[in-house]
Amino acid sequence: MKHSLFSITRRGLGAAAISMLLATLGALPALAATPKDTLVVAFAFDDIITMDPAEAFEISAGEIMGNTYDRLVRFDVADPSKLYGDLAKAWTVSPDGKTFSFELKPGLKFASGNALTAEDVVFSLQRAVLLDKTPAFILTQFGFSKDNVKDRIKQTGPLTLTIETDKSFAPSFVLNCLTANVAAIVDKKLVLSKEQNGDLGYAWLKTNYAGSGPLKLREWRANEIVALERNDSYYGDKAKLARVIYRHVKEAATQRLLLEKGDADIVRNLTPQDLAALAANKDIRTTSTPKGTVYYFSLNQKNPTLAKAEVREAFKWLVDYAAIGDTLIKNIGVVHQNFLPVGLLGASTENPYKLDVEKAKALLAKAGVPNGFKVTIDMRTVQPVQGITEAFQQTAKRAGIDVEILPGDGKQTLTKYRARTHDIYIGQWGADYWDPHTNADTFARNPDNADDAKSKPLAWRNSWAIPELTKKADAAVLERDPAKRRAMYEEMQADFRKNSPFVMLYQQTEVAAFRSDVEGLKLGPTSDSTYMFKVSKK
Amino acid sequence: MRASNVIGRFLLVILLTYLGLLAVTFFIGRVIPIDPVLAIVGDRAPEHVILRVREELGLNKPLWEQFYIYVSKVLHGDFGTSVLTSNPVMQDIRRTFPATFELATLGIVIGAGVGVPLGVWAAVRRGGLVDQIVRVMGLIGYSVPIFWLGLMALVVFYARLGWVGGPGRIDVVYEYTLVPVTGLLLLDTARAGEWQAFGNALSHLVLPASLLGYFSLAYISRMTRSFMLNELAQEYVIAARAKGLSETRIIWRHALRNAMVPLVTVIALSYAGLLEGSVLTETVFAWPGLGLYLTNSLQNADMNAVLGATIVVGSIFIGLNLLSDLLYNVLDPRTRAMTQAQ
Numbered sequence: 001m002k003h004s005l006f007s008i009t010r011r012g013l014g015a016a017a018i019s020m021l022l023a024t025l026g027a028l029p030a031l032a033a034t035p036k037d038t039l040v041v042a043f044a045f046d047d048i049i050t051m052d053p054a055e056a057f058e059i060s061a062g063e064i065m066g067n068t069y070d071r072l073v074r075f076d077v078a079d080p081s082k083l084y085g086d087l088a089k090a091w092t093v094s095p096d097g098k099t100f101s102f103e104l105k106p107g108l109k110f111a112s113g114n115a116l117t118a119e120d121v122v123f124s125l126q127r128a129v130l131l132d133k134t135p136a137f138i139l140t141q142f143g144f145s146k147d148n149v150k151d152r153i154k155q156t157g158p159l160t161l162t163i164e165t166d167k168s169f170a171p172s173f174v175l176n177c178l179t180a181n182v183a184a185i186v187d188k189k190l191v192l193s194k195e196q197n198g199d200l201g202y203a204w205l206k207t208n209y210a211g212s213g214p215l216k217l218r219e220w221r222a223n224e225i226v227a228l229e230r231n232d233s234y235y236g237d238k239a240k241l242a243r244v245i246y247r248h249v250k251e252a253a254t255q256r257l258l259l260e261k262g263d264a265d266i267v268r269n270l271t272p273q274d275l276a277a278l279a280a281n282k283d284i285r286t287t288s289t290p291k292g293t294v295y296y297f298s299l300n301q302k303n304p305t306l307a308k309a310e311v312r313e314a315f316k317w318l319v320d321y322a323a324i325g326d327t328l329i330k331n332i333g334v335v336h337q338n339f340l341p342v343g344l345l346g347a348s349t350e351n352p353y354k355l356d357v358e359k360a361k362a363l364l365a366k367a368g369v370p371n372g373f374k375v376t377i378d379m380r381t382v383q384p385v386q387g388i389t390e391a392f393q394q395t396a397k398r399a400g401i402d403v404e405i406l407p408g409d410g411k412q413t414l415t416k417y418r419a420r421t422h423d424i425y426i427g428q429w430g431a432d433y434w435d436p437h438t439n440a441d442t443f444a445r446n447p448d449n450a451d452d453a454k455s456k457p458l459a460w461r462n463s464w465a466i467p468e469l470t471k472k473a474d475a476a477v478l479e480r481d482p483a484k485r486r487a488m489y490e491e492m493q494a495d496f497r498k499n500s501p502f503v504m505l506y507q508q509t510e511v512a513a514f515r516s517d518v519e520g521l522k523l524g525p526t527s528d529s530t531y532m533f534k535v536s537k538k
Numbered sequence: 539m540r541a542s543n544v545i546g547r548f549l550l551v552i553l554l555t556y557l558g559l560l561a562v563t564f565f566i567g568r569v570i571p572i573d574p575v576l577a578i579v580g581d582r583a584p585e586h587v588i589l590r591v592r593e594e595l596g597l598n599k600p601l602w603e604q605f606y607i608y609v610s611k612v613l614h615g616d617f618g619t620s621v622l623t624s625n626p627v628m629q630d631i632r633r634t635f636p637a638t639f640e641l642a643t644l645g646i647v648i649g650a651g652v653g654v655p656l657g658v659w660a661a662v663r664r665g666g667l668v669d670q671i672v673r674v675m676g677l678i679g680y681s682v683p684i685f686w687l688g689l690m691a692l693v694v695f696y697a698r699l700g701w702v703g704g705p706g707r708i709d710v711v712y713e714y715t716l717v718p719v720t721g722l723l724l725l726d727t728a729r730a731g732e733w734q735a736f737g738n739a740l741s742h743l744v745l746p747a748s749l750l751g752y753f754s755l756a757y758i759s760r761m762t763r764s765f766m767l768n769e770l771a772q773e774y775v776i777a778a779r780a781k782g783l784s785e786t787r788i789i790w791r792h793a794l795r796n797a798m799v800p801l802v803t804v805i806a807l808s809y810a811g812l813l814e815g816s817v818l819t820e821t822v823f824a825w826p827g828l829g830l831y832l833t834n835s836l837q838n839a840d841m842n843a844v845l846g847a848t849i850v851v852g853s854i855f856i857g858l859n860l861l862s863d864l865l866y867n868v869l870d871p872r873t874r875a876m877t878q879a880q
């Protein structure tokens with residue numbers, strides 16, 4: 001071995017170099033397109049930390065949950081204000097609005113082959129409350145607790161159950177919350193057979209599967225692959241394709257190459273530049289949907305300058321919305337100046353603000369800071385957030401405001417934001433469930449502004465004390481007349497637009513690019529309503 | 539007696555190295571301004587859930603106590619569970635390390651296999667064409683970001699020419715056709731006799747490995763050149779020429795052999811560097827290796843995963859250092875004599 005290394009001649013060395021080059025570039029097998037019965041999706045899913053619907057709350061995990069688990073009701077992806085029974089055949093609400101009775105479809109089965117009955121539904125909802133992981137609040141806001149949930153969510157027959165709330169909420173609110181992943185139905189028998197130390201199967205289900213959805217989870221390898229397969233026991237139309245394989249591809253340029261080459265059927269995280277470049281490619285098409293995610297700047301009211309009403313308003317006139325909309329968020333967002341994203345009940349589309357430096361200057365003068373001031377902004381170093389922040393820095397300067405950008409990693413800026421030690425923060429908020437209360441709850445509600453408050457919504461994080469608005473938000477969730485409820489949200493948004501320390505920027509549009517042989521792809525408004533089981537290939 | 543002393547001292551040094559490594563990583567991990575609870579419960583969790591998780595993780599205990607608990611668990615072979623993947627950390631590392639190992643090994647084979655002869659050549663023909671080429675390659679290797687070069691390589695060799703497989707370790711078609719035994723795809727496919735899958739895995743491996751190989755080649759060839767120039771200026775080379783030895787023999791048997799001694803360290807450390815996993819290469823090539831795992835864990839303050847991966851990386855460094863020391867003994871009779879005298 002040693003000898004051969006040392007006895008290479010110069011001529012041999014050249015040959016070795018050439019053969020090495022050939023080995024690198026040489027005749028290797030040509031690549032096949034993706035298999036006909038398999039959908040390959042390139043997706044950045046490093047946010048997934050669990051596959052348990054009682055805990056999963058991350059965007060990518062949501063999509064897996066939506067495809068692999070069923071729930072009592074779902075909303076219509078084409079019109080999210082319409083609900084339809086998923087496992088539920090029918091439901092009624094008692095006259096006092098507190099008791100919801102459900103009847104299940106007959107003959108339902110889990111992917112495991114176990115029968116799906118009201119016992120499983122009751123167990124799943126109770127389990128989510130008992131485990132009390134992050135998304136449990138979606139259910140516990142109806143008054144369920146560890147102590148009372150067994151009395152409030154009850155089986156009344158083999159296929160019937162009742163859910164009893166503590167107040168008479170708007171029925172649409174309760175039902176909308178039941179479409180969330182946390183209300184997904186798990187296989188009681190299977191989950192309990194894997195139970196350790198009374199954990200209700202929590203440790204096991206984190207990386208396993210116990211559902212009844214159109215697709216079943218075969219494997220999740222963190223940051224590598226999520227493999228789904230057709231569930232032949234599914235009650236409804238069977239999934240069109242035998243397999244859906246999600247591959248974790250973080251880099252947008254890499255996703256684009258995979259798509260162009262045909263090694264991915266769908267890619268999910270392209271940049272506006274990639275999308276523009278792909279427009280000319282006849283083999284590739286795109287689809288987009290407005291998402292329930294809004295982006296904003298927020299001004300910490302602990303900062304005495306930022307707490308002045310005129311200063312708050314001045315900032316709203318210091319963003320060049322039109323330029324941002326035309327360039328930085330082209331194809332991936334639409335300018336939107338309200339806390340409710342379009343698609344939710346009562347969402348306003350009024351966008352009164354535009355770049356007006358003179359108006360901002362006048363407001364600053366009125367606030368007693370005619371020459372501007374210095375302020376910092378915490379920013380995640382990702383696009384388009386970075387571009388928007390830099391553009392804002394330029395426009396703010398024109399009114400004399402010197403904005404210092406503090407760049408950071410996502411978790412780092414968020415940690416600071418949650419501790420209320422920022423001046424300005426640029427953030428985003430996605431709807432947790434498909435009901436206006438999800439955003440009203442965080443933007444327009446702040447029951448306790450103290451540092452040790454029990455609940456710390458976005459209004460709290462910016463130290464915005466709003467007893468009146470909080471009352472309105474609390475009332476809206478109890479309003480059972482849909483028209484009145486809508487009007488209440490419209491009123492709250494008008495108030496918020498004018499007075500809040502939030503400079504609302506835009507609503508996200510999700511875009512996916514796909515090979516032209518892919519059919520039936522529709523991105524849902526929430527992460528858990530993008531249904532891959534409806535996708536087929538020509 | 540004396541031998542056991544040497545071994546004892548050696549073990550003590552290793553133990554202290556590990557402890558130091560763990561302590562530094564642990565405390566850095568605790569002072570970075572990221573709340574580890576955030577990675578687990580996310581941004582939406584109610585306050586009581588956050589407090590409960592903080593307690594479950596033991597984060598409310600004093601730092602030294604947290605460290606003590608961690609180290610005693612590690613001594614019992616328990617490296618904890620990653621909060622991001624929900625798997626035991628060692629299971630994650632068993633999954634990600636083979637991907638990096640495969641890449642790094644082929645990378646260093648290319649890097650050393652081409653880099654050393656090229657460096658020798660450049661030294662012998664100092665100022666000649668080959669020397670200029672080596673210089674330019676070295677310059678590019680130092681200055682061009684691997685990220686960019688990786689993408690360009692993908693565009694040319696994968697997208698345009700179709701010579702190699704794309705990002706990822708293997709085509710989706712083969713994903714569930716073989717049972718992973720070692721996690722090294724080349725080995726697993728070869729053992730199973732799945733030659734088509736083997737070819738596919740190789741076609742995916744060759745581009746990122748060449749890229750890593752190129753970057754270590756750039757370094758190794760420069761170092762080889764300078765070591766060789768040093769050796770070729772020595773008197774024994776003149777003596778050998780005077781004796782009438784052939785130039786080939788002088789270069790390859792005498793000069794290179796002497797240059798090999800420091801070169802082994804250079805190569806071993808390059809290899810160790812590659813085995814840590816290259817975050818950027820792994821990102822561009824969607825390669826599920828240790829580098830990505832470590833970075834992702836660090837960004838989320840997933841300390842069990844970070845510490846576990848650090849132990850592995852640390853062990854690689856210690857191991858390869860040891861190996862290069864042993865190789866010194868083989869290559870340099872003087873160190874051998876010294877060890878024997880001891």
